Amino acid sequence: QVQLVQSGAEVKKPGASVKVSCKASGYTFTSYGISWVRQAPGQGLEWMGWISAYNGNTNYAQKLQGRVTMTTDTSTSTAYMELRSLRSDDTAVYYCARSLRRTTSWDYWGQGTLVTVSS
Amino acid sequence: QSALTQPASVSGSPGQSITISCTGSSSDVGGYSYVSWYQQHPGKAPKLMIYDVTNRPSGVSNRFSGSKSGNTASLTISGLQAEDEADYYCSSYTSSTTLDWVFGGGTKLTVL
Numbered sequence: 001q002v003q004l005v006q007s008g009a010e011v012k013k014p015g016a017s018v019k020v021s022c023k024a025s026g027y028t029f030t031s032y033g034i035s036w037v038r039q040a041p042g043q044g045l046e047w048m049g050w051i052s053a054y055n056g057n058t059n060y061a062q063k064l065q066g067r068v069t070m071t072t073d074t075s076t077s078t079a080y081m082e083l084r085s086l087r088s089d090d091t092a093v094y095y096c097a098r099s100l101r102r103t104t105s106w107d108y109w110g111q112g113t114l115v116t117v118s119s
Numbered sequence: 120q121s122a123l124t125q126p127a128s129v130s131g132s133p134g135q136s137i138t139i140s141c142t143g144s145s146s147d148v149g150g151y152s153y154v155s156w157y158q159q160h161p162g163k164a165p166k167l168m169i170y171d172v173t174n175r176p177s178g179v180s181n182r183f184s185g186s187k188s189g190n191t192a193s194l195t196i197s198g199l200q201a202e203d204e205a206d207y208y209c210s211s212y213t214s215s216t217t218l219d220w221v222f223g224g225g226t227k228l229t230v231l
Contacts, residue, residue: 044208044222045165045208050219059219061218062216102219104170105167105170106165106167107167107176109166110164111164
């Protein structure tokens with residue numbers, strides 16, 4: 001069965017960086033892309049960006065350009081999302097989610113990773 | 120402020136039907152057939168309920184249905200059950216140059 005398993009919760013200080021992993025199993029990793037979506041406490045969902053696991057092409061939300069990098073390791077079927085220069089408003093649950101293409105919906109989601117940014 | 124507008128809350132009794140609206144613009148909901156609906160229970164990851172406006176993934180109850188008219192998409196849940204109580208989010212692909220996907224602010228469904 002398809003599974004996306006994310007790394008554990010993180011607590012970071014403002015200005016630091018965080019790297020969240022998302023290990024995929026149960027499907028051909030390179031046949032899909034991975035999007036990252038975050039949800040601040042008590043708030044709605046926000047799309048952060050997408051990466052093709054086939055060729056590594058990325059597309060990021062403009063508001064995060066320069067601070068976010070998404071990568072994949074096809075040898076371990078793992079996707080990564082690194083966010084730098086963390087601010088308090090980056091405190092959120094970060095989800096990875098699978099989609100066939102940039103224009104398709106996310107049919108499987110990871111369990112979420114809480115990133116807390118606090119001094 | 121979310122790009123897509125949803126009612127903050129809706130409610131219904133078991134067995135009834137409810138509809139949640141999702142209003143966008145010609146740049147997103149009205150311009151594409153890439154509208155999805157997600158169900159989220161507290162502390163859980165979102166779950167895909169409807170994709171491409173009207174399609175149900177395998178395993179999703181046929182009590183859930185989607186539609187679209189102009190710039191407004193809708194999710195209808197018939198035969199309400201207690202386990203349907205959750206937050207529901209719509210999303211749409213967008214022609215915006217700043218991001219690919221936009222979301223609604225979410226609707227809290229209460230089963231009375």
